[in-house]
Structures are given as structure tokens and as C-alpha cells.
Amino acid sequence: MAFPKSEFIWMNGKLVPWDEATVHVGTHALHYGSSVFEGIRAYGTPRGPALFCLDPHVDRLMSSAKMYKMPLPFPREEIRAAIVQVVRINGLASCYVRPIAFRGFGGFSLDPRKCPVEVAIFAFEWGKYLGPEALEQGVDVGVSSWRRMAPDTFPAMAKVGGQYVNSQFVAMEANDHGYNEGIALDINGYVSEGSGENIFVIVDGTIYTPPVGSSILRGVTRMAALTLAGEMGYPIIQQNIPREMLYAADEIFFTGTAAEITPIRSVDRVQIGSGKRGPITKKLQGEFFAIVEGRATDRYGWLTYVNDVPAQKIALRAAVPAE
Ligand SMILES: Cc1ncc(COP(=O)(O)O)c(C=O)c1O
Known part of the structure; x- marks a missing residue:
């Protein structure tokens, strides 16, 4: 095309x-x-x-x-x-x-x-960045062998061109392994983010997302998702996320300008929750799109x-x- x-x-x-x-x-x-x-x-x-x-x-x-x-x-x-x-x-x-x-x-x-x-x-x-069906069906992702940068190597909070060589390695490896996207761990082995997305993990109704100290970009869509989740009354915790929490999660989703709010249906070929978009992800997505498409009040x-x-x-x- x-x-x-x-x-x-x-x-x-x-x-x-x-x-x-x-x-x-x-x-x-x-x-x-x-x-x-x-x-x-x-x-x-x-x-x-x-x-x-x-x-x-x-x-x-x-x-x-x-x-x-x-x-x-x-x-x-x-x-x-x-x-x-x-x-x-x-x-x-x-x-x-x-x-x-x-x-x-x-x-x-x-x-x-x-x-x-x-x-x-x-x-x-x-x-749609991760494919036309991604928003409803979810995507298959794999944890990358490439880590995010250590805090004293590159400034993760800055969106600097050269840092995206790291993202390219994550994305290429994921595609070579048949995944839609990869998840990079931080230097300590905790979950950091996708090659161009922040990540949210839902366990027992609580929404977890890695903190800024896990070498993430402080995403604008991440901020919007946190705001909407807070408005809906879900408990939100920003904390280090061990890799195995991904497999135990009820729902996982990515946020990003490109990816918007995209559900993740499997990690390393392990099914997440029911293997479909979960109810909290769906609710957040619905409200997000209602606001950005001008169908709901732009209260923020x-x-x-x-x-x-x-x-x-x-x-x-x-x-x-x-x-
Ligand atoms: C590495 C990385 N993380 C997260 C994000 C998500 O950030 P935002 O929601 O501001 O697009 C992006 C995209 O800009 C990114 O490149």
C-alpha cells in the first residue's frame, strides 16, 4: 500500500x-x-x-x-x-x-x-496500529530478550530518536516470533513496556502499571487511562511488576497514541484471562473512544x-x- x-x-x-x-x-x-x-x-x-x-x-x-x-x-x-x-x-x-x-x-x-x-x-x-481487529480481539505478545535501557544509559522519559533502536529490536524480535508486539523488561527484570506502548495489568479488579522508574516513557495515553480508571473507581497501583504477574493476570492492555487502548490476549503463548478483551479493558476503551470521537463530554x-x-x-x- x-x-x-x-x-x-x-x-x-x-x-x-x-x-x-x-x-x-x-x-x-x-x-x-x-x-x-x-x-x-x-x-x-x-x-x-x-x-x-x-x-x-x-x-x-x-x-x-x-x-x-x-x-x-x-x-x-x-x-x-x-x-x-x-x-x-x-x-x-x-x-x-x-x-x-x-x-x-x-x-x-x-x-x-x-x-x-x-x-x-x-x-x-x-x-489501527496493531491491525484492524486488535482493538476487539486483542493481540498476541511475547516478552522480549531485549531489555529497556538502564536508567543511567539513556533518559527513558525523553522521546529521543536514537532510543528507538532499542524499540526496533523489541519489535523485530516479536514479529520474527510471530507476535504482534513485544514487551521489554527493565534492567531489574520487571515489566517495563512495549516497543511503543505502556502496559496495564489487571488482577482481581485492581489495575497495575509500571512506575516511571521502570524505564518507561511517561505516556500521554497512559495518563488518560489512569484518569478514566480513577473516575470509574478502580483501585490503581503503580508498582514494579514481575514477569509472572502477566501470566496470572485477568486482563492486560497496552496504551499509546498509535495503539490507543489495545487488549492483550496472550503473552508468550499463554492465554490471558478468557483469551478475549476483558470487561474492564472494554469499559475503559469505550469511554476513551467516546471522548476522543466527541460522543461524550470532554470533561478533562x-x-x-x-x-x-x-x-x-x-x-x-x-x-x-x-x-
Ligand atoms: C516507548 C514508548 N512507550 C510508550 C508510548 C506511549 O506513549 P503515548 O501514549 O504518549 O503515545 C510510546 C509512544 O509514544 C512509546 O514510544
């Missing part, structure tokens, strides 16, 4: 046609993974596309850049406005948005700070309706280049 290109990409303050948003092969980030990025979904609602948790995502981008000593050449509000603009100008009803800031061409020193920082934002239509202010943002607030530095 051809990639669903959209028309314009915001690159360093300008809107450029999709095919012209290119970089030099000497780009530092291409060699050393020197980038920070986000993944944000815009959902189709009766009021047009709505970005889910735009501000938490922009905040995490700023925080990743700060941790990585990468001063961004655009202020937060301009990046936020550009994200809205990219969804709007491409006329996308629903999409995935990828803002990325990276070190450009400026030498190959391993101290990247002499390289210019570039910023790009693009959006494209995207379906999670949605930014793209068409409601006044046009002057999304003015860009430069217009689309003349033909």
Missing part, C-alpha cells in the same frame, strides 16, 4: 509540499539519532478533527528537548499552532501528527551542539478542535511558496 502522503509539511517555519521536505545526508540525526519527537492523533468528531491531548504532547516535546540540551528555534506556542495548522491545511478528517526537532548538518562531532536544530511537522492518515479538556482555532492564531512565518 502506498504511503498516505498529505499535501503540506511544516518545515522550519514554512509550509512546503510533501516531497520537498528533505534533508542532507550529512544530517547529524541521521547518523546519531539526535532528534526529539512526538506522535499525536487527531480524531474525527462531529465538529471536525480534534487533536487528542495536544498540550501534554507539546509539553513532552519541550521537556525532551530540554533534557537533551536541544534549544528549539521556535517558541512553544508557534510549534503548537503549527501542529494545528498542518492538520487543518491538509484537510485531514483524522490523522497521526509527527512533530520532530533534529540536529541538522554541521559536522560529525558526538557533541551535537554545533549542529543547527531543525523542526518539521507532518501529518498523515493512519488506521483533552480535545483541541482544529477548525475552532481562530485563523490569526495559526499564522505562519512564511506562506506557501509561490508557484
Whole structure:
């Protein structure tokens, strides 16, 4: 299937046609993974596309850049406005948005700070990350032989490009073993997360999820699931999770911008609960989708309706280049 290109990409303050948003092969980030990025979904609602948790995502981008000593050449509000603009100008009803800031061409020193920082934002239509049936049927996953990074090797809380080589090893091994996704353990052998998802484990009506200290990315969807689970009155415990708790669980699910809330039906070919989406997962999923698709009250202010943002607030530095 051809990639669903959209028309314009915001690159360093300008809107450029999709095919012209290119970089030099000497780009530092291409060699050393020197980038920070986000993944944000815009959902189709009766009021047009709505970005889910735009501000938490922009905040995490700023925080990743700060941790990585990468001063961004655009202020937060301009990046936020550009994200809205990219969804709007491409006329996308629903999409995935990828803002990325990276070190450009400026030498190959391993101290990247002499390289210019570039910023790009693009959006494209995207379906269900773990397959169309995953949300109802659940996915089969395996515990990976690849661990997440030790806390003093990479900053897990920062969404830095180079760290995703670790995620790629987890994902490749899982696919090679016939799984939809892998689960990485942390350096102490406790459950950490999927290659691009946080994980929740339900035992006897209590919802467990690994703490930030288990080398997880602090997921925005994780925060949303914790909020909804709290609202529904389920006990929630953030604690180290031993591997065998996965096999003993009644329900397990992943959260992530890409994976949304995806049930896990087996781990290492061991059936979880009834082998189907469990009742708590279903309830959380139902409420999550009702909010993001604009069918339930947005009581936590999670949605930014793209068409409601006044046009002057999304003015860009430069217009689309003349033909
Ligand atoms: C490693 C990793 N963990 C967890 C997540 C889930 O985070 P979020 O819900 O913010 O997408 C992601 C996706 O961004 C990820 O890449």
C-alpha cells in the first residue's frame, strides 16, 4: 500500500509540499539519532478533527528537548499552532501528527551542539496500529530478550530518536516470533513496556502499571487511562511488576497514541484471562473512544478542535511558496 502522503509539511517555519521536505545526508540525526519527537492523533468528531491531548504532547516535546540540551528555534506556542495548522491545511478528517526537532548538518562531532536544530511537522492518515481487529480481539505478545535501557544509559522519559533502536529490536524480535508486539523488561527484570506502548495489568479488579522508574516513557495515553480508571473507581497501583504477574493476570492492555487502548490476549503463548478483551479493558476503551470521537463530554479538556482555532492564531512565518 502506498504511503498516505498529505499535501503540506511544516518545515522550519514554512509550509512546503510533501516531497520537498528533505534533508542532507550529512544530517547529524541521521547518523546519531539526535532528534526529539512526538506522535499525536487527531480524531474525527462531529465538529471536525480534534487533536487528542495536544498540550501534554507539546509539553513532552519541550521537556525532551530540554533534557537533551536541544534549544528549539521556535517558541512553544508557534510549534503548537503549527501542529494545528498542518492538520487543518491538509484537510485531514483524522490523522497521526509527527512533530520532530533534529540536529541538522554541521559536522560529525558526538557533541551535537554545533549542529543547527531543525523542526518539521507532518501529518498523515493512519488506521489501527496493531491491525484492524486488535482493538476487539486483542493481540498476541511475547516478552522480549531485549531489555529497556538502564536508567543511567539513556533518559527513558525523553522521546529521543536514537532510543528507538532499542524499540526496533523489541519489535523485530516479536514479529520474527510471530507476535504482534513485544514487551521489554527493565534492567531489574520487571515489566517495563512495549516497543511503543505502556502496559496495564489487571488482577482481581485492581489495575497495575509500571512506575516511571521502570524505564518507561511517561505516556500521554497512559495518563488518560489512569484518569478514566480513577473516575470509574478502580483501585490503581503503580508498582514494579514481575514477569509472572502477566501470566496470572485477568486482563492486560497496552496504551499509546498509535495503539490507543489495545487488549492483550496472550503473552508468550499463554492465554490471558478468557483469551478475549476483558470487561474492564472494554469499559475503559469505550469511554476513551467516546471522548476522543466527541460522543461524550470532554470533561478533562483533552480535545483541541482544529477548525475552532481562530485563523490569526495559526499564522505562519512564511506562506506557501509561490508557484
Ligand atoms: C516507548 C514508548 N512507550 C510508550 C508510548 C506511549 O506513549 P503515548 O501514549 O504518549 O503515545 C510510546 C509512544 O509514544 C512509546 O514510544
